[in-house]
Amino acid sequence: MASVGHVVVGLAAARFSRQGQATIWSPFSAAVVWSGLSLLPDVDVYGFRLGVHYADVWGHRGATHSFVFAFAAAAIVALVAKVARFPVLRTALLALGVVSSHALLDTLTDGGLGCALLWPFSNERFFAPWTPLPVAPIGRAFLSMQGLRVAAVELVALSPVLAYALWPRRRQVAR
Numbered sequence: 001m002a003s004v005g006h007v008v009v010g011l012a013a014a015r016f017s018r019q020g021q022a023t024i025w026s027p028f029s030a031a032v033v034w035s036g037l038s039l040l041p042d043v044d045v046y047g048f049r050l051g052v053h054y055a056d057v058w059g060h061r062g063a064t065h066s067f068v069f070a071f072a073a074a075a076i077v078a079l080v081a082k083v084a085r086f087p088v089l090r091t092a093l094l095a096l097g098v099v100s101s102h103a104l105l106d107t108l109t110d111g112g113l114g115c116a117l118l119w120p121f122s123n124e125r126f127f128a129p130w131t132p133l134p135v136a137p138i139g140r141a142f143l144s145m146q147g148l149r150v151a152a153v154e155l156v157a158l159s160p161v162l163a164y165a166l167w168p169r170r171r172q173v174a175r
């Protein structure tokens with residue numbers, strides 16, 4: 001999946017993280033942080049420049065697209081939440097869901113290699129039984145007609161999530 005779909009998940013998580021919480025975070029900073037977490041597994045694309053191959057353990061959709069990686073990221077988020085006095089369990093579970101969602105959404109795409117969901121126990125790459133989403137071109141190649149088409153399909157597929165993220169808030173009327 002291209003960045004667009006993962007950012008949609010990040011925006012929804014940002015909204016959920018603020019729901020019913022007194023927070024000093026602006027909606028914008030929450031959106032940036034949660035979208036960053038949602039995109040985090042794709043740090044592996046920088047490995048290409050270092051000579052890491054797609055199919056390697058630390059290659060694209062390898063170790064960073066595993067549940068163990070998502071747990072590790074959620075553990076770090078839990079520590080930050082504790083220091084920042086955010087609700088620790090709620091924030092960590094949301095982070096676990098957001099980071100795991102990345103790999104699970106990637107398994108729904110129709111190209112590349114699957115995701116090493118079970119790393120470090122297995123290096124097998126997994127796809128979902130149904131792969132309705134077109135795979136996104138990597139890097140600058142995303143800025144092409146094919147990239148635009150992929151982004152459009154993702155926006156439609158995730159439109160309910162996007163609607164939740166962006167639906168206008170009901171204003172509290174002061175009496």
Ligand SMILES: [Zn+2]
Pocket residue numbers: 001041042061065102103106
């Ligand atoms: Zn990915």
